[in-house]
Amino acid sequence: MNRSIIGIGGGIFVLALAMISFPIAVTGHEEFDLVQEVGLYFIAPALAVVLIGSISSDPRVTTIGGALGNPDVDLVRADRVRRAPAPPARLAYHPREAVACRYCGSVIAPDLAQCPRCARARECRSCGRPLGIVLDRATCPACARAEPFCNCPHLPPRTGPAVGRRA
Numbered sequence: 001m002n003r004s005i006i007g008i009g010g011g012i013f014v015l016a017l018a019m020i021s022f023p024i025a026v027t028g029h030e031e032f033d034l035v036q037e038v039g040l041y042f043i044a045p046a047l048a049v050v051l052i053g054s055i056s057s058d059p060r061v062t063t064i065g066g067a068l069g070n071p072d073v074d075l076v077r078a079d080r081v082r083r084a085p086a087p088p089a090r091l092a093y094h095p096r097e098a099v100a101c102r103y104c105g106s107v108i109a110p111d112l113a114q115c116p117r118c119a120r121a122r123e124c125r126s127c128g129r130p131l132g133i134v135l136d137r138a139t140c141p142a143c144a145r146a147e148p149f150c151n152c153p154h155l156p157p158r159t160g161p162a163v164g165r166r167a
Contacts, residue, residue: 005053009046016042093125095148110147113138127152 019039024030099108099122101115108115108122113131115122121130124140124147131138131147140150 003053005056006050007053009049009051009053012042012049013046016040016046099125111137124150124152126150 016039019042020036023033023036096110098110100106101108101118101120102123103120104115104118106115106117113122113133114120121132122138123129124131124142126147127140127142127150129140129142129152132141133139134144138147139145140147140152142152143150145151
């Protein structure tokens, strides 16, 4: 509950009641004139401001983006921007991307665990261990998961020459 906003709404409501009752109390005429009609139109915004003030969760931060005199609203917004969550970690490769054999250089489909040319085991793109086959799919032997779901520690990509090839 934000008491400052409720106070502003209460002040508007009292002003509306004063505008409605002033002509009756001063002149004694019970006819509606312009001042009373304006007073009736002030009641709805006054109640809206009171309701907004009563549902605001943090009394230090005013609603309406600091329009009612909160100098710290820019600091609060900057703090929310700074605490943005980090984007999720992405794979360094696409799971359906073909792989080149590091021994003979031929292209290996992502669902194969062995090179079709030299019949050597393909390496897991996450942990670098030779892949095996379980239920007709390439599976990492360390964690027993399919290669795209390998949860072994991720190794940095190799930059040196391939094993078995001349540099």
